[in-house]
Amino acid sequence: MSAPKVGNLLSSKLDAELTPLLTVSAVSKAFGGLQALSDISLQVHAGEIFGLIGPNGAGKTTLFNALTGLYSIDRGEIRLNDARLDGRPPHQVLQAGLARTFQNIRLFAEMTALENVLVGRHARTTSGVVGAVLRLPGTRREEADSHERAHALLRRVGIAQHADRLAKNLPYGDQRRLEIARALATEPSLLALDEPAAGMNKVERAALRELLLQLQADGLTLLLIEHDVKLVMGLCTRLAVLDYGVKIAEGTPDVVSRDPKVIAAYLGDEAI
Amino acid sequence: MSSVLSLNKTQPHWLVFGLLALGLALLPFLVDAGLGRSWVRLLDLALLYVMLALGLNIVVGYAGLLDLGYVAFYALGAYVYAWLASPHFGLHLPFWAILPLGAGLAGLFGVLLGTPTLRLRGDYLAIVTLGFGEIVRIFMNNLNTPVNLTNGPQGINLIDPVRLGGVSLSQPHTLFGFTFSGVHLTYYLFLLLTLAVIFISMRLENSRIGRAWVAIREDEIAAAATGINTRNLKLLAFAMGATFGGLAGGLFASFQGFISPESFNLMESIMILCMIVLGGMGHIPGVIFGALLLTLLPEALRYTGDWQRNLFGQIYVDPADLRMLLFGLALVAVMLYRPAGLIPSARRRQEFADAKG
Amino acid sequence: MDIFLQQLINGLVLGSVYALVALGYTMVYGILELINFAHGEITMMGAMVALAVIGALALAAPGLPGVLVLGAGLVVAIPVCMALGLLIERVAYRPLRHAPRLAPLITAIGVSIILQNIAMLIWGKQYIPFPDVLPQGRHEVLGAAITDVQIAILLLTMSIMLMLILVVQKTRLGRAMRATAQSRQVASLMGVDVNRVIASTFVIGSALAAVAGVMVSAYYGLAHYYMGFLLGLKAFSAAVLGGIGNLGGAMLGGLLLGLIESFGAGYIGDLTGGFLGSHYQDVFAFFVLIAVLVFRPSGLLGARVVERA
Numbered sequence: 046m047s048a049p050k051v052g053n054l055l056s057s058k059l060d061a062e063l064t065p066l067l068t069v070s071a072v073s074k075a076f077g078g079l080q081a082l083s084d085i086s087l088q089v090h091a092g093e094i095f096g097l098i099g100p101n102g103a104g105k106t107t108l109f110n111a112l113t114g115l116y117s118i119d120r121g122e123i124r125l126n127d128a129r130l131d132g133r134p135p136h137q138v139l140q141a142g143l144a145r146t147f148q149n150i151r152l153f154a155e156m157t158a159l160e161n162v163l164v165g166r167h168a169r170t171t172s173g174v175v176g177a178v179l180r181l182p183g184t185r186r187e188e189a190d191s192h193e194r195a196h197a198l199l200r201r202v203g204i205a206q207h208a209d210r211l212a213k214n215l216p217y218g219d220q221r222r223l224e225i226a227r228a229l230a231t232e233p234s235l236l237a238l239d240e241p242a243a244g245m246n247k248v249e250r251a252a253l254r255e256l257l258l259q260l261q262a263d264g265l266t267l268l269l270i271e272h273d274v275k276l277v278m279g280l281c282t283r284l285a286v287l288d289y290g291v292k293i294a295e296g297t298p299d300v301v302s303r304d305p306k307v308i309a310a311y312l313g314d315e316a317i
Numbered sequence: 318m319s320s321v322l323s324l325n326k327t328q329p330h331w332l333v334f335g336l337l338a339l340g341l342a343l344l345p346f347l348v349d350a351g352l353g354r355s356w357v358r359l360l361d362l363a364l365l366y367v368m369l370a371l372g373l374n375i376v377v378g379y380a381g382l383l384d385l386g387y388v389a390f391y392a393l394g395a396y397v398y399a400w401l402a403s404p405h406f407g408l409h410l411p412f413w414a415i416l417p418l419g420a421g422l423a424g425l426f427g428v429l430l431g432t433p434t435l436r437l438r439g440d441y442l443a444i445v446t447l448g449f450g451e452i453v454r455i456f457m458n459n460l461n462t463p464v465n466l467t468n469g470p471q472g473i474n475l476i477d478p479v480r481l482g483g484v485s486l487s488q489p490h491t492l493f494g495f496t497f498s499g500v501h502l503t504y505y506l507f508l509l510l511t512l513a514v515i516f517i518s519m520r521l522e523n524s525r526i527g528r529a530w531v532a533i534r535e536d537e538i539a540a541a542a543t544g545i546n547t548r549n550l551k552l553l554a555f556a557m558g559a560t561f562g563g564l565a566g567g568l569f570a571s572f573q574g575f576i577s578p579e580s581f582n583l584m585e586s587i588m589i590l591c592m593i594v595l596g597g598m599g600h601i602p603g604v605i606f607g608a609l610l611l612t613l614l615p616e617a618l619r620y621t622g623d624w625q626r627n628l629f630g631q632i633y634v635d636p637a638d639l640r641m642l643l644f645g646l647a648l649v650a651v652m653l654y655r656p657a658g659l660i661p662s663a664r665r666r667q668e669f670a671d672a673k674g
Numbered sequence: 675m676d677i678f679l680q681q682l683i684n685g686l687v688l689g690s691v692y693a694l695v696a697l698g699y700t701m702v703y704g705i706l707e708l709i710n711f712a713h714g715e716i717t718m719m720g721a722m723v724a725l726a727v728i729g730a731l732a733l734a735a736p737g738l739p740g741v742l743v744l745g746a747g748l749v750v751a752i753p754v755c756m757a758l759g760l761l762i763e764r765v766a767y768r769p770l771r772h773a774p775r776l777a778p779l780i781t782a783i784g785v786s787i788i789l790q791n792i793a794m795l796i797w798g799k800q801y802i803p804f805p806d807v808l809p810q811g812r813h814e815v816l817g818a819a820i821t822d823v824q825i826a827i828l829l830l831t832m833s834i835m836l837m838l839i840l841v842v843q844k845t846r847l848g849r850a851m852r853a854t855a856q857s858r859q860v861a862s863l864m865g866v867d868v869n870r871v872i873a874s875t876f877v878i879g880s881a882l883a884a885v886a887g888v889m890v891s892a893y894y895g896l897a898h899y900y901m902g903f904l905l906g907l908k909a910f911s912a913a914v915l916g917g918i919g920n921l922g923g924a925m926l927g928g929l930l931l932g933l934i935e936s937f938g939a940g941y942i943g944d945l946t947g948g949f950l951g952s953h954y955q956d957v958f959a960f961f962v963l964i965a966v967l968v969f970r971p972s973g974l975l976g977a978r979v980v981e982r983a
């Protein structure tokens with residue numbers, strides 16, 4: 046499917062700044078006989094909030110897993126800037142600058158909130174066994190820096206008061222924030238969020254929205270799977286819609302929400 | 318024990334430190350005077366088990382890899398020592414050269430045996446490591462033909478005692494008017510190495526590496542997606558644990574002067590695992606306590622003969638037969654009442670407090 | 675004598691005993707994800723109790739036919755083991771259902787040590803010979819020998835396994851067991867008494883273990899308080915080999931392990947040019963186990979779990 050004329054629909058100011066950050070080209074993935082992703086292509090541009098929507102089982106999380114190296118893909122290509130991501134293990138994908146959160150929250154339950162974020166620093170630090178045992182000056186500097194950044198990130202997502210509590214004991218909404226803080230600690234250029242608002246109440250959703258907009262303002266690019274249509278429509282610069290593993294539409298929220306295929310497949314009568 | 322506990326959390330007062338050091342220095346003499354020479358030997362052995370337990374703690378406690386073949390590395394360290402310092406091959410290399418060699422080789426084997434297990438999870442890993450442990454033991458039992466490497470079930474005898482700078486730890490020495498017997502000197506050597514192992518464990522626990530291990534234990538997928546090279550870090554955990562195991566093995570060989578495959582059976586691996594879980598997995602003071610307890614408890618239970626005589630006027634059951642029964646009961650009882658171990662880590666305590674509150 | 679056929683027979687007999695014990699491991703694991711380390715000791719207890727009864731009967735009534743005496747041994751050993759399994763589950767495992775994962779493993783080890791030592795205190799440290807009540811028949815089949823005991827073991831294990839499959843597939847209890855294995859929570863929401871199902875699982879597994887214990891001691895002609903350890907270890911390996919939690923896997927794994935051991939012992943010398951003798955048969959079994967798991971991390975019939983992310 047050819048991409049809709051995205052550029053024309055966005056303001057001309059944005060038009061000038063379009064640089065592709067993530068390029069997904071013709072990615073396919075099957076599980077046994079089930080074609081989970083067919084020929085998916087999309088581009089996420091630097092600085093935007095890109096939404097990925099679709100009914101349950103449409104392949105959104107599968108695409109996320111393929112992007113982040115948890116699943117291998119059968120065909121196609123994934124690039125972040127100029128680096129190939131497909132075929133690389135998860136930790137290398139992260140190293141390249143693509144961090145993610147999980148739909149069903151995967152924190153390190155028996156570690157404190159602070160430690161969870163410190164683990165996020167792993168990929169951006171280098172101390173080894175010798176440095177740790179001898180507390181070499183370089184290691185000490187690195188640790189101090191990591192702690193400082195981790196505390197700052199906890200403050201930023203608004204859970205600084207929970208720094209020393211075990212992740213598993215945090216309230217649900219705060220666990221989602223902690224997962225975001227952990228991902229941010231890896232200094233990503235693209236942050237992929239899998240249903241970050243799931244299970245949140247109205248107040249928490251509003252706060253999350255604020256946070257995501259702030260992150261965007263700071264220059265981070267966001268890729269978002271979300272079921273909350275209101276949140277998606279209000280937040281995303283562009284959307285792609287998946288259905289049965291096929292991309293059926295792409296464009297600004299306005300355009301997508303009027304697309305008859307999308308209405309038929311997903312939005313139905315609930316959204317408009 | 319409480320002073321050891323506080324070491325981990327707060328900067329210890331120098332006075333506490335000094336008292337602890339003094340206590341540890343005097344301990345063999347107190348034990349010797351109070352309980353007899355055989356208990357000093359047991360104390361030496363207990364220190365060996367502390368090293369072993371801390372080594373396995375890295376693999377099981379931190380990285381969460383259930384390893385039931387740990388004793389293979391202990392065996393390897395012991396056999397390397399025996400080969401290079403006994404009449405078996407006629408080699409008598411110095412202690413300071415063999416010990417690191419054995420530990421290093423064990424570490425290398427840790428990586429070698431760890432590599433094929435990287436994809437395995439939980440109990441599958443347990444059974445494969447158990448298989449490796451048994452394979453190593455069976456080979457030790459049978460490699461007396463066609464080339465006599467291990468001398469089979471008879472084991473290797475007359476292993477050189479530790480000799481450091483002209484001081485042999487098999488004979489008493491007089492220093493500053495004090496006479497130190499061999500087991501006393503051994504105690505100090507083992508204590509020094511044990512402290513080193515504790516120190517390394519502590520430093521690793523609160524480091525980038527230690528956090529990565531715990532992250533893998535908690536959620537391997539999330540750890541990988543957070544940028545941790547799970548393969549390398551698991552291998553590192555295997556290697557570190559195996560290195561400590563090899564170190565303890567070399568010390569064991571020199572200490573006993575004799576090794577045979579029987580010392581390295583599956584039950585030994587299980588015992589070391591019990592030390593960790595019973596004491597408090599992943600928590601250094603707990604692991605130390607577990608190791609001391611499980612080494613000393615079976616010996617202490619030999620005294621059940623005296624209790625029986627005091628209580629009933631005669632011995633009904635041979636204490637040697639009774640002690641393992643009581644030991645089993647103790648294992649069950651402790652786990653039922655303290656499922657997180659006798660000295661669980663602060664986070665485990667917090668977890669239980671939060672669960673109640 | 676035909677070595678191949680002989681080893682095949684021996685392997686199948688040994689393997690069917692392993693399979694019987696492996697079923698106990700796999701059923702408990704399927705439902706609780708717990709390695710019931712004490713299961714091997716229950717097998718040993720079954721053998722010891724049966725031997726005690728058989729020995730006493732053989733002394734008291736020397737004229738009784740062997741099959742009857744053997745049956746009496748089984749009739750006593752089975753309920754004793756069932757009660758033992760029930761007791762262990764209740765005392766050592768149930769209180770720890772929400773404890774850290776390794777805690778019940780340690781109590782299992784503790785129970786295992788306790789049972790070994792109780793057996794040692796009751797029956798002593800020596801090997802106990804199987805009383806002389808077994809039929810001694812031997813049959814020649816295509817150049818290999820098969821004894822009455824071997825035939826009985828094969829027939830008995832086959833029928834027990836068939837019965838077990840019927841129970842699990844066709845009965846209310848079986849359905850409840852499968853539901854509980856899928857999800858304890860959902861099963862209990864659907865009105866399944868999870869505690870009862872778990873207890874039943876232990877009871878059934880223990881009954882199988884009792885029969886296996888008697889078979890193994892009849893096969894080797896002796897029993898010993900420590901016999902459960904290695905037997906349990908091998909049976910557990912068999913369960914893992916087949917894919918733990920899977921009944922068919924346990925049967926397949928057991929038979930395979932028996933065959934591997936038997937052929938390993940028979941041919942290992944030839945295969946290695948005499949370098950490795952038959953005492954390496956256990957190595958052989960473990961090597962195969964490791965190799966299978968390295969290439970099929972969930973066992974032969976285990977569900978290939980695609981890790982959900």
